[in-house]
Amino acid sequence: MVKDFQFYKKLFLSTFSVSAFTFGGGYVIVPLMKKKFVEDLHWIDENEMLDIVAISQSLPGPMVVDASVLIGYRLAGIPGAAVTLLSTLLPPFVILSVISLFYQAFRTNPVVNAVLKGMQAGIAAIIADVVLSDGLKICKSKNTLSILIMAASFIAVYFLNISVILVILICGVFGGVTTVIRNRKGGKKA
Amino acid sequence: MIYWKLLWSFLQVGLFSFGGGYGILPVIQQQVVSENHWLTLKEFTDVVTISQMTPGPIALNAATFVGTKLAGPLGAVVATLGCSLPTAILALIIGHYYYKYRDMSLVKGVFEGLRPAIVSLIATAGLSILFLAFFNTETFQIHTLPNIDWKAVVIFGACLLIQRWKKTDPIYIMLGSGAVGVIAYLVL
Numbered sequence: 155m156v157k158d159f160q161f162y163k164k165l166f167l168s169t170f171s172v173s174a175f176t177f178g179g180g181y182v183i184v185p186l187m188k189k190k191f192v193e194d195l196h197w198i199d200e201n202e203m204l205d206i207v208a209i210s211q212s213l214p215g216p217m218v219v220d221a222s223v224l225i226g227y228r229l230a231g232i233p234g235a236a237v238t239l240l241s242t243l244l245p246p247f248v249i250l251s252v253i254s255l256f257y258q259a260f261r262t263n264p265v266v267n268a269v270l271k272g273m274q275a276g277i278a279a280i281i282a283d284v285v286l287s288d289g290l291k292i293c294k295s296k297n298t299l300s301i302l303i304m305a306a307s308f309i310a311v312y313f314l315n316i317s318v319i320l321v322i323l324i325c326g327v328f329g330g331v332t333t334v335i336r337n338r339k340g341g342k343k344a
Numbered sequence: 345m346i347y348w349k350l351l352w353s354f355l356q357v358g359l360f361s362f363g364g365g366y367g368i369l370p371v372i373q374q375q376v377v378s379e380n381h382w383l384t385l386k387e388f389t390d391v392v393t394i395s396q397m398t399p400g401p402i403a404l405n406a407a408t409f410v411g412t413k414l415a416g417p418l419g420a421v422v423a424t425l426g427c428s429l430p431t432a433i434l435a436l437i438i439g440h441y442y443y444k445y446r447d448m449s450l451v452k453g454v455f456e457g458l459r460p461a462i463v464s465l466i467a468t469a470g471l472s473i474l475f476l477a478f479f480n481t482e483t484f485q486i487h488t489l490p491n492i493d494w495k496a497v498v499i500f501g502a503c504l505l506i507q508r509w510k511k512t513d514p515i516y517i518m519l520g521s522g523a524v525g526v527i528a529y530l531v532l
Contacts, residue, residue: 175515176399181469185514193511201459205446208458209438211465215358215431216401223435228443232436239432246400247424250408251417257394265526270397272525273518274477275496279503280514281470288463304460312468319362321461329457330450337449 157230162237165229168195169222169238174245177270178277180210180217185280187221197229204288212322218242299332346415347422353380354407354426361403372406382410403427474500495528 172186184207191197198206210220219242226238253260260266292300303325310316353375361368369392376382383391395405407427411420445451472482477496479488502524503517 171515174399175518176401177518178396178473179469180401181466182514184466189511189513194513201455204459204462205442205455207466208455208462209442210435211462213431213434213438214360214362215428215434216361216403218401219404219428219431220435223432224439224442227436227439235432235436235439239428243404243424243428246398246404247408247420249398249400250394250405251412251420253394253398254409254412257390261390261393261397264530266397268526268529269522270525271477271496271529272499273522274473275499275525276503276517276521278470278474278477279500279521280507280517281466281473282500282504283507285463285467285470286508289467292460292463300456300460303457304464307461308464308467311465312471318465321465322458325457325461326454327457330454332457333450333453336453 157234161230162234164195165226165234166237166241169225170241170245173218173222173242174249176218177273181207181281182277183207183218183221185284187225188284191225198225200288202228208322208326211318303328347419349380350411350414350419350423351426354403354411354423355430357403357407358427358430368403372403376406376410382414495532499524499528 168190172183172190175186176182184203187206188200188203192200192203206221206224207217209224210217213220219239222238222242223235226234226236228234230237289304292304307321307325310321311318357368357372357375361371373388377385377388391406391409392402394409395402398405404424404427407423408420411418411423413419415422442451446455475484476482477500478492479485480491480493481488499521503521506512507514507517
């Protein structure tokens with residue numbers, strides 16, 4: 155991939171638009187980034203997208219910042235990360251700077267509230283779409299272990315309110331340990 | 345100097361807010377309300393409300409809001425960098441090692457274990473937003489069932505169908521559902 159001006163422009167605009175539409179919590183970046191970087195630009199693959207989310211979720215600080223920096227670094231090293239960091243910080247910075255001047259009027263504006271109410275349902279739909287696509291893919295893979303991890307971690311976080319960090323830690327260790335065991339078994343056969 | 349104080353406070357917000365979402369609210373509140381008295385509790389609640397109405401993470405929105413209030417645009421820049429640079433540097437370091445070793449079977453195994461869990465995490469976040477849209481509460485409660493917002497249900501259903509069939513850019517879905525929201529909640 156040639157890292158010319160056009161590339162950096164595309165990188166900047168893609169992360170800028172993701173950041174400008176990160177309404178309703180960090181996970182909205184998943185459908186937004188997946189569409190841009192996986193489906194349209196083919197810069198990263200689907201599994202890598204989930205890995206980036208896993209790493210971002212495990213780090214402190216805003217998820218969108220971590221995810222953007224990781225994508226920028228992956229595509230163009232430190233300069234890429236600098237570009238994506240800037241493009242991610244700009245939208246909330248500009249929007250909040252403007253809105254902090256008249257936030258009382260903004261907060262109570264009925265049109266703004268109606269737009270947001272509609273968008274909430276839309277956001278729920280795009281997240282549901284990503285969960286359906288990725289979840290069905292895992293179920294179709296017939297990988298019992300993956301399906302079990304998916305079910306168990308959902309129950310742990312949603313019903314038992316177990317900390318997200320703890321769940322990530324346990325699943326990561328579990329994945330590592332099963333790999334080591336599988337490798338040992340494979341080694342004996344060979 | 346106020347810039348140093350802002351930087352120091354938001355460095356802590358950036359470094360000690362794990363897990364994202366509303367879990368980080370107490371960390372921000374402690375810095376800007378309890379310790380430094382930069383915002384009143386009422387102003388802090390306003391910032392949270394505005395954050396829900398604007399894009400971007402709450403920590404960054406709070407940084408811009410508090411920074412502007414205390415020291416103008418430069419204050420906002422300092423606070424924003426304070427809460428994003430430490431995590432950005434951490435992401436660079438971890439990212440460096442992830443891309444260096446991700447083909448190792450152990451690292452592969454760790455992430456193979458993580459991916460199904462991440463899908464579930466996205467699902468739980470999605471459910472909270474769904475219940476917020478349908479019932480105005482983040483968790484499902486049987487007694488809120490009669491208060492279901494049918495307009496939101498219709499918008500959700502239509503958006504999901506369009507997204508699954510047409511695979512459009514989710515940004516269009518968000519813009520479209522916002523426009524439909526104006527018609528559904530103000531006109532109808």
